Amino acid sequence: MRNDQVASIYRKIQQQICTELETADGHAVFKTDHWENEIGYGYTMVLDQGDAIEKAAVNFSAVRGKVSERMRKALRIDEGEAYFATGISSIIHPRNPHAPITHMNVRYFQLSSGKAWFGGGIDLTPHYVNKQQARWFHQELKNLCDQYDADFYPNYKQWADTYFYLQHRKETRGVGGIFFDHQDGSSDAGFQKFYAFTQALAKAYPRIYTELLTLNRDKECTKEEKRWQDLRRGRYVEFNLLYDRGTKFGLESNGRTESIFLSMPPMASWTYDFQAEKGSPEEATLNLLKKDIDWIHIT
Amino acid sequence: MRNDQVASIYRKIQQQICTELETADGHAVFKTDHWENEIGYGYTMVLDQGDAIEKAAVNFSAVRGKVSERMRKALRIDEGEAYFATGISSIIHPRNPHAPITHMNVRYFQLSSGKAWFGGGIDLTPHYVNKQQARWFHQELKNLCDQYDADFYPNYKQWADTYFYLQHRKETRGVGGIFFDHQDGSSDAGFQKFYAFTQALAKAYPRIYTELLTLNRDKECTKEEKRWQDLRRGRYVEFNLLYDRGTKFGLESNGRTESIFLSMPPMASWTYDFQAEKGSPEEATLNLLKKDIDWIHIT
Numbered sequence: 126m127r128n129d130q131v132a133s134i135y136r137k138i139q140q141q142i143c144t145e146l147e148t149a150d151g152h153a154v155f156k157t158d159h160w161e162n163e164i165g166y167g168y169t170m171v172l173d174q175g176d177a178i179e180k181a182a183v184n185f186s187a188v189r190g191k192v193s194e195r196m197r198k199a200l201r202i203d204e205g206e207a208y209f210a211t212g213i214s215s216i217i218h219p220r221n222p223h224a225p226i227t228h229m230n231v232r233y234f235q236l237s238s239g240k241a242w243f244g245g246g247i248d249l250t251p252h253y254v255n256k257q258q259a260r261w262f263h264q265e266l267k268n269l270c271d272q273y274d275a276d277f278y279p280n281y282k283q284w285a286d287t288y289f290y291l292q293h294r295k296e297t298r299g300v301g302g303i304f305f306d307h308q309d310g311s312s313d314a315g316f317q318k319f320y321a322f323t324q325a326l327a328k329a330y331p332r333i334y335t336e337l338l339t340l341n342r343d344k345e346c347t348k349e350e351k352r353w354q355d356l357r358r359g360r361y362v363e364f365n366l367l368y369d370r371g372t373k374f375g376l377e378s379n380g381r382t383e384s385i386f387l388s389m390p391p392m393a394s395w396t397y398d399f400q401a402e403k404g405s406p407e408e409a410t411l412n413l414l415k416k417d418i419d420w421i422h423i424t
Numbered sequence: 425m426r427n428d429q430v431a432s433i434y435r436k437i438q439q440q441i442c443t444e445l446e447t448a449d450g451h452a453v454f455k456t457d458h459w460e461n462e463i464g465y466g467y468t469m470v471l472d473q474g475d476a477i478e479k480a481a482v483n484f485s486a487v488r489g490k491v492s493e494r495m496r497k498a499l500r501i502d503e504g505e506a507y508f509a510t511g512i513s514s515i516i517h518p519r520n521p522h523a524p525i526t527h528m529n530v531r532y533f534q535l536s537s538g539k540a541w542f543g544g545g546i547d548l549t550p551h552y553v554n555k556q557q558a559r560w561f562h563q564e565l566k567n568l569c570d571q572y573d574a575d576f577y578p579n580y581k582q583w584a585d586t587y588f589y590l591q592h593r594k595e596t597r598g599v600g601g602i603f604f605d606h607q608d609g610s611s612d613a614g615f616q617k618f619y620a621f622t623q624a625l626a627k628a629y630p631r632i633y634t635e636l637l638t639l640n641r642d643k644e645c646t647k648e649e650k651r652w653q654d655l656r657r658g659r660y661v662e663f664n665l666l667y668d669r670g671t672k673f674g675l676e677s678n679g680r681t682e683s684i685f686l687s688m689p690p691m692a693s694w695t696y697d698f699q700a701e702k703g704s705p706e707e708a709t710l711n712l713l714k715k716d717i718d719w720i721h722i723t
Contacts, residue, residue: 158697171696293681359688366665382592389658389694396690397470398457398682
């Protein structure tokens, strides 16, 4: 069965990701919660209070149920009575505000009608945008995508720009990355292609993050920079509760709340009408939270 | 014009509320932002870093526009092409975790079809539930309601239990209060009754809060209690972004983002799978975050 096959390999990759992130942090160890309930099972792996990583969550789940009316709308499902879904979802909140927040997700959906699809993505949310590092990040994603399909990077990069966008703030969540959904998992060719691609993506994730963490974890930071980090984390909370499809799906399918809310930062703050100073690094970052930036060629 | 009449009196009451809250705090002063945009105007009044009040926001706005498809659903509007809306919305986040968060809103809606209605409410979200204070709070609301209609308190209390509920947490937001929506503002009798009632409610709000603040502002508190406060503030964020109709309406109508997000706490945190200790005050509070508690008669 394809669903068991995907679930089983995703679960293995989840464990690999955690091992690599433990090595990257150098100190902290993931704790694992195994859960089972009426809709399925999962492993929730959480790293708390590491040396460099303040909080990392790597979630695996495999669930099934009836497609509700609300799920139908939220997920744009147009056929089938029942679904199976499995995926890995991860987020990392570093301690140092000069290191970025990152997020990765791969997921496989199968409907009782036989239709199946893959979705996923990786995106980067620096508290302070570093152009060189953003360029490197996008180049890594392009290199990975190009091994599977030359159209992937340009299409999925644009998709990420559209998806990771806070309409009410007129800001992108960060420097984007790649995002894709409803990619053919029904045909044999489609299934094989995205089964391989989503695995490669999930495996690349800890390697890419380790590089960015290493570059930034020991940078000095001020109290004001920590305060800015808390404000940016507040934006992250806004995105996750107002727009994120994973959160929506989790809540609509009566998923395990503590696992759904793992993406929340350890701490976040809101200040009324915060204005970045003219010429400050904060202002420079805000000016780069835009769609359609060609990160591969930015200087 | 009724809409001008309501907007004008609500704006006056907004100023009274701020004056009374300044007196209650004893130190801090509200700052006022006047804004105007394509949909209307408003006064955003914010108190930041007071002695006892960490953050208070009192928002007044009067806006108009076309009823969009999304607003139609979100607000259950079944007729009319254009709307006018005015209201006061306020929230107070105290410093001391033994003092409660509180929220008050009164609003008036008018459609181009001629249909009009009032809505509003007051509710209390203690970080630590104090039964005696919750009972007093509900008794004050009942006394106020009973002056207008003996059915108000029982009906609106139940409505608050239903509305201020975090489905995904299986928790009420706090000890509730009263909530009402779509109350007749079209007929002369309906308009007069709710015009008076919403004013009385808005005026009672700072008096009631001052009493609760005074009782709790100087209580000693530990680091663990502050931490619990941050976690409870996290729940408040979840409610406001996932369920709150005011937030939804603000976002759907392209309202002023900084005013919409004024309800956010200054700081909030999330801890994976936090478990209150057996027999602790935190556990006692969680056990009281339930619907259908008869607060008037609790002992």
